[in-house]
Amino acid sequence: MTIIQLEYLLAVANCGSFSVAAGQCFVTQPSLSMQIKALEEELGVILLDRTKKPVIPTEVGEVVIRNAREALRSYNYVKESVNELKGEITGTLRLGVIPTVAPYLLHRFVPAFIKKYPRVELQVHEMITELICEALEKDSLDAALVSGGSTHDGIMEYELFNDYFHVYVSPANDLLERSNIRIEDIDLKNLILLSQGHCLRDQVLELCAGKRSAHSRYNFECGSLETLMHIVDCTNCFTILPEMATTYVPTERREQIKPLAKGAVSRKIALAVRRTYVKHSIISALRNEILVSLRNEE
């Protein structure tokens, strides 16, 4: 049983395919297959059910995979601990970012970060919260930028800042005249939402909970806030945006942004990590860099 074999096993477990896993591990498929086979022979059990598509772990496989993940974690921490002692910020950082944060935050800190830490390979993956949580637990992400409070048990969050909600109103909507809007003023019929899976959608729905009127008859559900705004512009609807997203609204449309009356309504942007995370120094460098970038732009 080698570390490589465990890595290959986890790769297959993560993506459900020998050939895809082989690609991710940068080896050929036969090479990976042989190693998995050797591992199964040594342990004396079948770990993966190849008859199913996608390939799924057997009962024993589930247990071995769970323990192998833990083993690789502590194994990698040996190297990591040396880097920490040396004060070196080196290695790969796989960062997940939710789609409603990525376009408004990444460009603020990424350039400075990669310049300051040239020995860190930063991999950014845009994905929704649910996938981020899975990935953090599976150790296929090291950290993620998410909306606070939307993660599971095994995940820890470092709060970064508050992101206040605003209403973005169509020029054709009556609310355009108002200087600020109360939640009570909102008519769900004219509210356009992000598609399912986005935590911002859930937060907006939460915000309007208690309002019993029917949802938007348009039922536009789209994947990016930019699209959402464009739809608002050409209907008589409105949507709710986080402050971040309002920064890049062109001047001629600034009038359409209205703060929510009771200003304390916000989401908290947080840096999420596995509870037993390992890359302490890189991640604290990242956290610091994000906070610095925010301070600079205020």
Add this chain to the structure above:
Amino acid sequence: MTIIQLEYLLAVANCGSFSVAAGQCFVTQPSLSMQIKALEEELGVILLDRTKKPVIPTEVGEVVIRNAREALRSYNYVKESVNELKGEITGTLRLGVIPTVAPYLLHRFVPAFIKKYPRVELQVHEMITELICEALEKDSLDAALVSGGSTHDGIMEYELFNDYFHVYVSPANDLLERSNIRIEDIDLKNLILLSQGHCLRDQVLELCAGKRSAHSRYNFECGSLETLMHIVDCTNCFTILPEMATTYVPTERREQIKPLAKGAVSRKIALAVRRTYVKHSIISALRNEILVSLRNEE
């Protein structure tokens, strides 16, 4: 960084010598030296100070060794978990036993155990509690039979049974006439003890705490209870024995054994394991076998 390199590193850390470590790892010394060197080069730090005899870890080395131990633990648990699932009791069990327990307990369960679990290689090491604790923490023992409550923090104890204290009196001593003896009757001047390091010695001293008279003028301190009894026999002294040790006193000397008046004075024999121990199935099989052997002989 390979698992082998970490194993070699731990071997050196445990025995303080490259050549001895190589022997323990069943490879030649150059082979081990090369691997350690490769590991140091990869991590970019010196792990071992070879100028000292015995070889000691550097500051970074200490950290790496600690984390490497943890990594190997979880690594080995992958295999172990499969054995548990298969219900197979296989592998090596390194069992430490304190010297005041070994001669009276081992023969009761070892034969049955090795017969019942032929695929377990049982290695018994007689050593004092302090060394046992170190060995459990360093993962160079899997489990140990000790006197309850004498272990450190990272160690967990499964209590097995009570072992009551008795007084063993010289035929020349006045106490010989008594049917039982109170602690108050004990004159420390005539008490013979085991040598330092034995937990039984400390327990006996604890028992007599508060008594302020001088210790035995003979100051015999010996390493085995058998020797202790022989010395008692040819002086006018006495000693305190656990019940286990009285089982094999010849009939003609049985008169010399006196229970302690308040019968609740005992040590508890326990099976000690590291808090994060791994060989669950073997160890629970062992525990069970010991308990069965006790039941059979009562």
Add this chain to the structure above:
DNA sequence: AAAAATTTATAACTTTGCGCAATGAAAAAG
């Protein structure tokens, strides 16, 4: 203090194991 022994490092050679390319077999998709 010199000699012997012990311990770690280095060098040359051998073996083992992992990866690759090519190919076969079986199942899923068209």
Add this chain to the structure above:
DNA sequence: CTTTTTCATTGCGCAAAGTTATAAATTTTT
């Protein structure tokens, strides 16, 4: 039924880890 996809099998090459032999340095012995 054919085509495509996916995993398994085979044979070959290279790199990594092991071995023996030997050097260098330190400790122990005489």
